[in-house]
Amino acid sequence: MFKAPRGTADILPGEKAYWGYIEEKASQLCQLYGYQPISTPIFEDYQLFAHAAPEGTDIIKEMYVFEDRSGQKLTLTAEGTAPICRAYLEHGLFNLPQPVRLYYFTPAFRYERPQAGRYRQHHQFGCEAIGDADPALDAEVLQLLHHFLSSLGLSRLTIELNSTGCRECRPGYVEALKKYYRGYKDKLCPDCQGRLVRNPLRLLDCKEASCQGIIAGAPKITDYLCSECQEHFQGVRQYLAALGITCQLNPRLVRGLDYYTRTVFEVKPEGEGAQVALGGGGRYDNLIEDLGGKPTPAVGFATGIERIILNLKSQNVPIPPLPAPTAYVASQGKEARLEAARLVSTLRHQGIAVILASGERSLKGQLRQANSAGARYAIIIGEEEVKSKTAVLRDMAGGEQKTVPLGKIAQRLKKNP
Numbered sequence: 001m002f003k004a005p006r007g008t009a010d011i012l013p014g015e016k017a018y019w020g021y022i023e024e025k026a027s028q029l030c031q032l033y034g035y036q037p038i039s040t041p042i043f044e045d046y047q048l049f050a051h052a053a054p055e056g057t058d059i060i061k062e063m064y065v066f067e068d069r070s071g072q073k074l075t076l077t078a079e080g081t082a083p084i085c086r087a088y089l090e091h092g093l094f095n096l097p098q099p100v101r102l103y104y105f106t107p108a109f110r111y112e113r114p115q116a117g118r119y120r121q122h123h124q125f126g127c128e129a130i131g132d133a134d135p136a137l138d139a140e141v142l143q144l145l146h147h148f149l150s151s152l153g154l155s156r157l158t159i160e161l162n163s164t165g166c167r168e169c170r171p172g173y174v175e176a177l178k179k180y181y182r183g184y185k186d187k188l189c190p191d192c193q194g195r196l197v198r199n200p201l202r203l204l205d206c207k208e209a210s211c212q213g214i215i216a217g218a219p220k221i222t223d224y225l226c227s228e229c230q231e232h233f234q235g236v237r238q239y240l241a242a243l244g245i246t247c248q249l250n251p252r253l254v255r256g257l258d259y260y261t262r263t264v265f266e267v268k269p270e271g272e273g274a275q276v277a278l279g280g281g282g283r284y285d286n287l288i289e290d291l292g293g294k295p296t297p298a299v300g301f302a303t304g305i306e307r308i309i310l311n312l313k314s315q316n317v318p319i320p321p322l323p324a325p326t327a328y329v330a331s332q333g334k335e336a337r338l339e340a341a342r343l344v345s346t347l348r349h350q351g352i353a354v355i356l357a358s359g360e361r362s363l364k365g366q367l368r369q370a371n372s373a374g375a376r377y378a379i380i381i382g383e384e385e386v387k388s389k390t391a392v393l394r395d396m397a398g399g400e401q402k403t404v405p406l407g408k409i410a411q412r413l414k415k416n417p
Contacts, residue, residue: 007112007120009306017322018309023105025151026125033144035101035127040083042107046073051290052082053258057199062110076109080126080302081259081284082291088130089293098131099298105305117276117307126281128300130288135235138263138283138299143243145267145279145301152308153317154278156270159245162221162253163233164201166261167286169226174200176219184214204252220251229262236263255280259287263299269311278311279303324374325353326413329391330366332382340381343391343406350410354379371396379409 004010011019027037046065053059064076077083084102087093093100107123114120127144129137142159149157165173177200185193189208196203204215225233240247247265255264264282281301288296312319327347331340344356355373357366363380370378380392380401391409394401404412 005120007114009119009121013322015309017319018312019305020322021319022125022152022305022308026103026105026148029144029148029151030103030127033101033127033140035103035129035144038084038087038102038104040077040080040087040104040106042077042109043074044077044083044086046075048082048086048291049075049078052085052287057258058202059110062112064109064111077106078110079108080104080106080124081128081300082287084126084128084300085130085288085291085293085298088296089288089291094131094293094296099129099137100131101127101129103127117304117310119306123305124302125305126300126302128298130298130300131296133232133285133297135232135263136239138236139239139243139245141281141299141301142240142247142265143245145265145281145303146245148303149267149278149308152312154269154308154311154315157278158268158270159247160250160253160266160268161237161240161247162250162264163225163229163236163262164221164254164260164264164282165225165229169224169229170221170261173219173221173224176224177201177203180218181214187214199258201254201258204254215252218252222249222251232262255282259284259290261285265301269315276307276311278308321374323353324376325355326375327352327354327377327379328357328366328370328373328375329354329379329381330357330363330370331380332363333386335386336381336383339386339406340379343379343381343409347410347413350414352410352413367394377413 049063050060059078063078065073067073084104088100103126105123105125107121109121111120112118127141129141146157146159164170178196181188181196181200181203185196187210188196189206189211192203192206192211204218206215253264253266260282262283262285266277266280268277279301281299283297283299285297288298329340329344331337340356344354347354355375357369361369367378375396378394378396380394385391389406390403391406392401393404393409393412
């Protein structure tokens, strides 16, 4: 028997209520904040991500890479920001009034160890504000992320905030970090021994217990910020305070992608472990230039939809169910089945959600199906109803039923949906 590949999951109808709920909330809020929808392909040129992340970093090692028939090296989308920046450049969105505010839903693919809330194919909702360096924009993006998670009904959310500096001040910090970590080289986990050479900032993001004590004593990047980064970070904090958003400063917070500059943040549920950030992001002022564009400041965030759903369930947040059909049409006899099919077609063309009974089930069996489907009404057509051009309309909740002319069924259903 075939099964879904390891690290992937089928989204069955019973789960779709969560997905629809999240996507509807996200779209509504993005409209309030002035963000417009955008979609990009699920595979991109490999070089797009190679430019966004240095060779040897985790995301590059985890990507699903292949060649098409022409020999072009492609990869399944590993995260949402780089493709958005590519689209920004390719379609000349820099000619629009800046900043350009965009939001997206996308699957993302990474070959990593599956665990709760982390899949090899997962799904992201994200926002990007491209073309402005104002710290007010950092605060707006973080506010949108927090507003979104709160609007879903999630509570006890904690915001962690940091600045990772810029290309001017970060090298000095990296050297200090490397010098500190060399004293613990033999005590580092295997991944961190590699990070010390390839990508020292990611040392601070290690989740292994053996590295936690080392991280606690590491130098703080906020002690190495240049005057411009200090001013920007102060501005972000002032705007967040003005918006009534409380943040915990975490001078060792870094993000898993290497293009972030200055502001970085994560939103987590209180009392959970270090790996359960529901969303995070920050500023990436160099990425578009690295992809071949002009220097363009930008800031954004991404959330993991599967991880959000896990937290909605753990917090017992009530989710609106998927819409149930208004009516279920049951029938008995060949002529009645034809009449039922005609009625169902008429009702659907008038915008009424209705299910047509199929198979050779008894009337009792059909009514059980109507109840299982959550239909408000059952419409019953038998031989006598065919002759009189009527149908029996039964209220499934109370059991009351009336005989109604076929031509007035739609009117009755619209009156009492």
